[in-house]
Amino acid sequence: MSKKTVVVLGVDGYLGWATALHLSQAGHDVVGIDSLVRRRWDRECGTQSLIPIKPMKQRVNLWHRLTGRTISWRKMDLRDARAVTALVKETHPDALIHFAEQRSAPFSMIDLPHASLTQVNNLVGTLNLLFALRDHAPRAHLIKLGTMGEYGTPNIDIEEGFIVIKHNGREDRLPFPMQPGSFYHLSKLHDSHNIQFACRIWGLRATDLHQGVVYGNHTDEVAMHPGLATRFDYDAIWGTVLNRFCIQAALGLPLTVYGKGGQTRGFLDIRDTVACVRLALEHPAAGGEYRVFNQFTEQFSVKALAAKVRDARAAHGLKTSIVHLPNPRVEREEHYYNAKHQKLLDLGLQPHYLGDTLIESVIGTVERHAARVDPVELEQPNVDWRRGGTAGWQKAAETVAAVEAETRPVVVLSSSPKRRRPASAAAAASARLAQRR
Amino acid sequence: MSKKTVVVLGVDGYLGWATALHLSQAGHDVVGIDSLVRRRWDRECGTQSLIPIKPMKQRVNLWHRLTGRTISWRKMDLRDARAVTALVKETHPDALIHFAEQRSAPFSMIDLPHASLTQVNNLVGTLNLLFALRDHAPRAHLIKLGTMGEYGTPNIDIEEGFIVIKHNGREDRLPFPMQPGSFYHLSKLHDSHNIQFACRIWGLRATDLHQGVVYGNHTDEVAMHPGLATRFDYDAIWGTVLNRFCIQAALGLPLTVYGKGGQTRGFLDIRDTVACVRLALEHPAAGGEYRVFNQFTEQFSVKALAAKVRDARAAHGLKTSIVHLPNPRVEREEHYYNAKHQKLLDLGLQPHYLGDTLIESVIGTVERHAARVDPVELEQPNVDWRRGGTAGWQKAAETVAAVEAETRPVVVLSSSPKRRRPASAAAAASARLAQRR
Numbered sequence: 001m002s003k004k005t006v007v008v009l010g011v012d013g014y015l016g017w018a019t020a021l022h023l024s025q026a027g028h029d030v031v032g033i034d035s036l037v038r039r040r041w042d043r044e045c046g047t048q049s050l051i052p053i054k055p056m057k058q059r060v061n062l063w064h065r066l067t068g069r070t071i072s073w074r075k076m077d078l079r080d081a082r083a084v085t086a087l088v089k090e091t092h093p094d095a096l097i098h099f100a101e102q103r104s105a106p107f108s109m110i111d112l113p114h115a116s117l118t119q120v121n122n123l124v125g126t127l128n129l130l131f132a133l134r135d136h137a138p139r140a141h142l143i144k145l146g147t148m149g150e151y152g153t154p155n156i157d158i159e160e161g162f163i164v165i166k167h168n169g170r171e172d173r174l175p176f177p178m179q180p181g182s183f184y185h186l187s188k189l190h191d192s193h194n195i196q197f198a199c200r201i202w203g204l205r206a207t208d209l210h211q212g213v214v215y216g217n218h219t220d221e222v223a224m225h226p227g228l229a230t231r232f233d234y235d236a237i238w239g240t241v242l243n244r245f246c247i248q249a250a251l252g253l254p255l256t257v258y259g260k261g262g263q264t265r266g267f268l269d270i271r272d273t274v275a276c277v278r279l280a281l282e283h284p285a286a287g288g289e290y291r292v293f294n295q296f297t298e299q300f301s302v303k304a305l306a307a308k309v310r311d312a313r314a315a316h317g318l319k320t321s322i323v324h325l326p327n328p329r330v331e332r333e334e335h336y337y338n339a340k341h342q343k344l345l346d347l348g349l350q351p352h353y354l355g356d357t358l359i360e361s362v363i364g365t366v367e368r369h370a371a372r373v374d375p376v377e378l379e380q381p382n383v384d385w386r387r388g389g390t391a392g393w394q395k396a397a398e399t400v401a402a403v404e405a406e407t408r409p410v411v412v413l414s415s416s417p418k419r420r421r422p423a424s425a426a427a428a429a430s431a432r433l434a435q436r437r
Numbered sequence: 438m439s440k441k442t443v444v445v446l447g448v449d450g451y452l453g454w455a456t457a458l459h460l461s462q463a464g465h466d467v468v469g470i471d472s473l474v475r476r477r478w479d480r481e482c483g484t485q486s487l488i489p490i491k492p493m494k495q496r497v498n499l500w501h502r503l504t505g506r507t508i509s510w511r512k513m514d515l516r517d518a519r520a521v522t523a524l525v526k527e528t529h530p531d532a533l534i535h536f537a538e539q540r541s542a543p544f545s546m547i548d549l550p551h552a553s554l555t556q557v558n559n560l561v562g563t564l565n566l567l568f569a570l571r572d573h574a575p576r577a578h579l580i581k582l583g584t585m586g587e588y589g590t591p592n593i594d595i596e597e598g599f600i601v602i603k604h605n606g607r608e609d610r611l612p613f614p615m616q617p618g619s620f621y622h623l624s625k626l627h628d629s630h631n632i633q634f635a636c637r638i639w640g641l642r643a644t645d646l647h648q649g650v651v652y653g654n655h656t657d658e659v660a661m662h663p664g665l666a667t668r669f670d671y672d673a674i675w676g677t678v679l680n681r682f683c684i685q686a687a688l689g690l691p692l693t694v695y696g697k698g699g700q701t702r703g704f705l706d707i708r709d710t711v712a713c714v715r716l717a718l719e720h721p722a723a724g725g726e727y728r729v730f731n732q733f734t735e736q737f738s739v740k741a742l743a744a745k746v747r748d749a750r751a752a753h754g755l756k757t758s759i760v761h762l763p764n765p766r767v768e769r770e771e772h773y774y775n776a777k778h779q780k781l782l783d784l785g786l787q788p789h790y791l792g793d794t795l796i797e798s799v800i801g802t803v804e805r806h807a808a809r810v811d812p813v814e815l816e817q818p819n820v821d822w823r824r825g826g827t828a829g830w831q832k833a834a835e836t837v838a839a840v841e842a843e844t845r846p847v848v849v850l851s852s853s854p855k856r857r858r859p860a861s862a863a864a865a866a867s868a869r870l871a872q873r874r
Contacts, residue, residue, distance in 0.1 A: 081549055112518055112568040116561055123560070123627075124553055127620075131549040155609035156602060165593060165602055165614070170773070172592035177602070177611035178630070183564075186634060190560075190627040193615070197623060201767040201822050330638040336607070385638050 006281060007031045007091055009078060009129075010099030011071070012056055013038055015145070015214060015273050017230045019097060021221035022274035023281065024069045031091050032060065033100065035077040038231075041107070047238055047377065049231035050247070050369050051217060062227045078125030081132075088132040088140075095141040095281050096133075100125060101187070105149070105329075106237045106381070108184035110389035115183040122187040123194065130198040141284040142195065142206040143277060148266045148296060148339065150189045150210060152179030153332050158339035161208065161292025181331055182385070192292075199290035206289070207280045211273065212266030212296025215242035216358060217365055219271050230270075232365070235377035241302060242267065245309045246359060248378055249320050250366040255310065258381070259327030261303030262334035266296030266341065269352040279347040294341040297351035312356040313363075328381040443718060444468045444528055446515060446566075447536030448508075449493055450475055452582070452651060452710050454667045456534060458658035459711035460718065461506045468528050469497065470537065472514040475668075478544070484675055484814065486668035487684070487806050488654060499664045515562030518569075525569040525577075532578040532718050533570075537562060538624070542586070542766075543674045543818070545621035547826035552620040559624040560631070567635040578721040579632065579643040580714060585703045585733060585776065587626045587647060589616030590769050595776035598645065598729025618768055619822070629729075636727035643726070644717045648710065649703030649733025652679035653795060654802055656708050667707075669802070672814035678739060679704065682746045683796060685815055686757050687803040692747065695818070696764030698740030699771035703733030703778065706789040716784040731778040734788035749793040750800075765818040 006023055010016040011032030024030045034056065042048050054062070060071045076083050078100045101122040102108065108118035126144070133140055151158045154177065163176045175196070180186045195206050217232045233239040234247045245255045268276075276295045285291050300308070303322070310320040327333065345351075352358070366373070383389050443460055447453040448469030461467045471493065479485050491499070497508045513520050515537045538559040539545065545555035563581070570577055588595045591614065600613045612633070617623045632643050654669045670676040671684045682692045705713075713732045722728050737745070740759070747757040764770065782788075789795070803810070820826050 081553075112564065115568070116518075116564050119560055119564065119627075119631075120557055123556055127549065127553050127556065131552070154611055156604040156607045156611075163602070163604065163614075165600070167593040167600065170593045174591055174593075174614035175616065177600075177614050179612065180630065180634065183631070183634075186627075186630055189630060190556075190623075193617065193623055193626060194556075194620070197617065197620075 003027055003029065004094040004281065005029045005031070005091060007033060007087065007093045007096045008099070009033045009096060010101070011073070012036055013099055013103070014231045014233065015270065016097075016099040017059070018219045018222050018270055019099070019274050019277050020071055021063065021228065022219055023278060024063065024071050025067065025221050026278060028281070029072075031072045031074070031093070032056070033074055033076045033078075033087065035100070036075060037077075042238075045107075045235070045237050047233070047235045048372065048374075050234055050366065050372055051229045051232045052369075052372070053229055053231050054227050059228060062225060066224055066228075078128060079121060081128045084128040085132045085136065088136045093137060093140050095143060095284065096129065097277055097281070098126070098129065098142060098144045101145070101191075102184065104238050105182035105184045106383035108182050108187070109383050109385055114389075118184050119187045119190065123190055126191045126194060130195065130204065133204055134198065134202045138202065138204060139287065140205075141281070142204065143280050144191065144195060144206060144208050146188045146192055146208045146210045146292070147185060148210050148212045148294060149182070149185040150178045150180050150192060151176065151339065152181055153264075153335045153337055154179065155336050158294070158337075160294045160340050160343055161210070181329065196290040199288055203288040205285040205287050206291070207285050208290065208292045209276065209280065209295045210292055212268050212294075212299075213240050213242070214268055214270050214273050215240065215354070216270040216362060218361070219274050235374070236381045237383065239377075242305055242309075242354075243362065244378065245306055246362040247366050247373060249309050249313050249318075250363045250370065251373060251375065251378070253375070253378055254321040254323040255306045256378070257302055257306050257322060257324050258329060259324065260333035261306065261324065262301050263331055264299055264301045264335065264337035266294065266299045266339055267305075267354065268296045268298075269354070269358065271352050272297055272349065275349055276344050279344055279349060283347050293343045294339055295344060296339070296341055297349075298353060299337060299339060300354075308354065309359055312359040315356060325380065328384040330385045440464055440466065441531040441718065442466045442468070442528060444470060444524065444530045444533040445536070446470045446533060447538070448510070449473055450536055450540070451668045451670065452707065453534075453536040454496070455656045455659050455707055456536070456711050456714050457508055458500065458665065459656055460534075460715060461500065461508050462504065462658050463715060465718070466509075468509045468511070468530070469493070470511060470513045470515075470524065472537070473512060474514075479675075482544075482672070482674050484670070484672040485809070485811075487671055487803065487809055488666045488669045489806075489809070490666055490668050491664050496665060499662060503661055503665075515565060516558060518565045521565040522569045522573065525573045530574060530577050532580060532721065533566065534714055534718070535563070535566065535579060535581045538582070538628075539621065541675050542619035542621045543820035545619050545624070546820050546822055551826075555621050556624045556627065560627055563628045563631060567632065567641065570641055571635070571639045575639065575641060576724065577642075578718070579641065580717050581628065581632060581643060581645050583625045583629055583645045583647045583729070584622060585647050585649045585731060586619070586622040587615045587617050587629060588613065588776065589618055590701075590772045590774055591616065592773050595731070595774075597731045597777050597780055598647070618766065633727040636725055640725040642722040642724050643728070644722050645727065645729045646713065646717060646732045647729055649705050649731075649736075650677050650679070651705055651707050651710050652677065652791070653707040653799060655798070656711050672811070673818045674820065676814075679742055679746070679791075680799065681815065682743055683799040684803050684810060686746050686750050686755075687800045687807065688810060688812065688815070690812070690815055691758040691760040692743045693815070694739055694743050694759060694761050695766060696761065697770035698743065698761065699738050700768055701736055701738045701772065701774035703731065703736045703776055704742075704791065705733045705735075706791070706795065708789050709734055709786065712786055713781050716781055716786060720784050730780045731776055732781060733776070733778055734786075735790055736774060736776060737791075745791065746796055749796040752793060762817065765821040767822040
C-alpha cells in the first residue's frame with residue numbers, strides 16, 4: 001500500500017475523528033479540517049456528547065505523543081471558497097474525505113432557517129470543493145459521505161447508486177430514483193447530483209458512500225486513550241437510534257420506538273465505517289468515475305433493534321420495556337426494504353455484526369458517563385416533520401426571524417441557547433440507575 | 438371557470454410577463470412579483486433584450502389603460518423569507534406561478550460564484566415559498582417552472598416525472614432518474630426534489646412544468662402594443678437557440694451549431710407556454726399531489742432546427758449557411774430522445790407548431806430592431822462547460838474573488854460591467870443587413 005496525503009473534512013465530528021485516527025494509524029498523512037460548528041450547535045441546542053471530548057488541538061497532540069504520528073489540524077469553514085482553494089493548493093491531496101456537513105435530519109426540520117442553513121451549508125461547501133479540485137487537484141479522489149436515506153423506501157430492491165432500467169423495449173443504466181425523507185437527506189441527494197455532474201464534465205473521480213446508521217463508539221485507535229474519545233450523541237436531534245436505546249436501557253428507561261417501528265434501515269458499527277473509508281481510499285475511483293457504495297452491513301427494523309437491546313439485557317436478568325411514541329416523522333412504518341451492499345465486501349470489508357457484546361459494551365460506556373445524561377433528551381422527540389421544532393425551538397424561530405429578514409440566503413447559525421436540564425428528572429434517572437448497580 | 442388570485446413570481450422575465458398578461462386577460466386577479474435582478478444581470482453581462490422593454494410600472498399602467506385590468510405589481514426578492522411570508526399572508530393566493538429563478542445554463546457555468554449563486558438563489562427562494570405555503574396557504578397551488586433539461590438524454594423513453602420500474606420481480610412507480618447538464622439544470626432538479634418532499638409531508642399541491650426550449654416573442658396580449666413587449670434574448674448567455682438562429686439569418690450571418698448538432702430537445706412556442714400555465718392553473722393538482730407535466734410540443738435536433746431556418750429563408754430566395762463550432766458544452770451530440778408530453782394535450786392544449794410563418798415573423802421582428810443587435814454576441818460562445826467563462830468572464834471572476842472570500846455562502850450578484858460592442862463588427866453586420874433589404 002502506498003502512503004497517501006488525505007484531507008479529512010469534518011475531523012471534529014463523530015466519524016471524522018475516528019476516521020482520521022484510523023487513516024493516520026494506517027500510515028497515511030492526514031490533514032484534518034473542521035469549522036468546529038458542531039460544538040456551537042451543541043451549545044445552541046442544549047445538547048452535548050455523552051462522552052467528553054477534548055479540544056482538537058489537545059486531541060492531535062495526544063495522538064502524536066501516543067503514536068508519534070502527526071495529524072495536521074487546521075480550523076476552516078468549507079463555505080469559505082478562498083480557504084478551500086488554498087487548502088487544496090497547499091496540501092496536494094491524493095484524496096479528500098468529506099464529512100463536513102450538517103448531518104442531522106431533525107435539525108434540518110426545525111424550521112425554515114434550519115432547512116435553508118442545512119441545504120446552503122452542504123451544497124456551497126461541496127461546490128467550493130468541486131471547483132477547487134477542478135482547478136488545482138483534478139486527479140484527487142473525493143470520498144463523500146452520503147446516506148442510505150437518499151434512497152427512501154422504494155418497493156423494489158435498492159441497488160448501489162445505479163440501476164439498469166428496461167422500458168418500452170430499450171434499456172439504460174441510470175441513477176437509482178431517490179426519495180429522501182428530510183431536508184438534510186435532500187441536501188445529500190443534491191450533493192450527489194452535483195458531484196456526479198462534476199465527474200462527468202471535468203473528469204473528477206469520486207466515491208459517494210451511502211452510509212447507513214452508525215452505532216458504537218470505539219475503534220482500535222479511539223480506544224487507546226480516553227483523551228482520544230470521539231463524540232457520542234443520544235439526544236433527539238443528533239443521536240441515532242441504537243445509541244439512544246442503549247442509554248435508555250442503561251438508565252432503566254423504556255426504549256422509545258417512533259410509531260409502529262417497522263421502519264427498516266441499514267446499520268453498521270463505527271469500526272466498519274472507518275474500515276470502509278479506508279477501503280475506498282486505497283481502491284480509488286477511476287478518472288471521471290462517480291461511483292456509489294452502499295455502506296452498511298446489516299438491515300434491521302427499529303422494533304427488531306429495540307428487541308435486540310431488550311434481549312441483551314434480559315440475558316443479565318434485567319427487564320427492559322419498549323414503548324411506542326407517535327411518530328414525529330413522515331415515513332412508511334411498514335414497507336419492503338432490501339438494499340444491496342456488496343461492493344465494499346468485494347473490496348475486502350470484514351463486517352462487525354451487531355451482537356450482545358457490542359450492546360453490552362455501549363451500555364457499559366453509558367454507565368461510566370451516566371452523570372452527563374440529560375434524561376429530558378430521552379423523552380419526547382422535539383422536532384416534528386409536519387410542524388417543525390416544538391417548545392424550545394419555537395423560541396429559537398423567533399430569534400432568528402430578524403436575521404432572516406435580510407434579503408440574503410439564510411444562513412442562520414444562532415438560536416438562543418436552550419438549557420433543558422430539569423433537576424428533578426435528572427435526579428430520578430440517576431436514582432434509578434443507582435438502584436440497578 | 439372561476440376567477441383565481443394568482444401570484445406570478447418573476448413577472449419581469451421573458452415568460453413571466455407574457456404569462457401575467459395572459460392570465461389577467463383571462464379574468465384572473467394577478468399579483469406580479471420580481472426583484473428586477475434580470476435587468477441587473479444584463480448590465481453585468483453587457484447583454485440586452487433585442488426588443489426594448491419598459492419598466493414594470495409603465496408596463497402595468499399601460500396594460501390597465503388598454504384593458505381596464507389590473508396587475509398588482511410589487512418589487513420583492515424571493516430570498517427574503519419575511520417578505521415571502523408577508524406576500525402569502527396578504528394575497529391569499531389560489532395559485533403561485535414560480536418563474537423567479539436564475540434560468541441560464543451558461544450563466545451558472547461561468548465560475549464558482551455563478552454556480553453557487555444559481556443554486557443558492559433558486560433553492561432558498563423555493564424553500565422560502567414552501568414554508569410560507571405550509572404556514573399560511575397550504576391549499577394554494579404551486580406551479581413551478583422546471584425544465585426538460587432535468588432529464589438529460591437517457592437511452593429510454595422519457596416519461597412525465599415518474600416511471601414504473603420492474604426489478605427483480607417487484608415493481609414501484611418512482612421518480613424518473615435525472616441527469617441534468619449544468620449547475621442551473623441541477624438547481625431545478627434540487628427544487629423538484631424539495632417540492633415533492635413538501636407535498637408528501639405537508640400535503641401541499643404542486644405542478645412542476647418541465648418545460649422545453651421556448652421560441653417566439655408574441656402572444657395575443659404582448660402583441661396589443663409595443664409598450665407591452667416581453668424581452669427577447671439572443672446572446673450566448675441568455676438567448677435560446679432558435680431565437681439566435683433567427684437573428685443570424687436576419688443579419689445574413691451563418692447559423693452557428695454547437696458540435697454535430699444532433700442534440701435533440703423539446704421546443705414550444707411562447708403562446709403555448711402561456712396556454713400551458715393557464716391549463717395547469719385551471720386544473721389544479723390535488724392536495725398532497727406533486728405532478729409533473731412535460732411542457733413542449735415538438736422535438737427537434739439543433740441541426741434540424743438550423744435547416745428549418747435555412748429553408749424558410751430559401752423560400753424567399755435568401756441563402757443562409759450553417760457552420761459547426763466546437764461545442765462549449767459537455768453533452769451527447771448524437772443520442773436517442775423520445776420524451777412524452779401527453780398530459781397538457783389531455784387538458785386541452787392546442788399546440789402552435791413551428792412553421793415557416795413563425796420563423797419569418799421572428800425574423801421580421803429582428804429586422805425592426807436590427808440596430809440593437811450586438812454581432813459579437815452571435816460569434817463564439819463565451820462560456821465553456823470545462824473551463825468556465827472566457828475573456829470578459831475571466832475579468833469578472835477576479836472582481837468577485839474578494840466577495841467570495843467572506844465565509845458566507847457565496848451570493849455574488851455583481852461582476853464588472855462588460856461592454857463589448859466593437860464598432861467595426863456592428864457596422865459590418867448593419868451593412869450586410871442593409872444590402873439584403
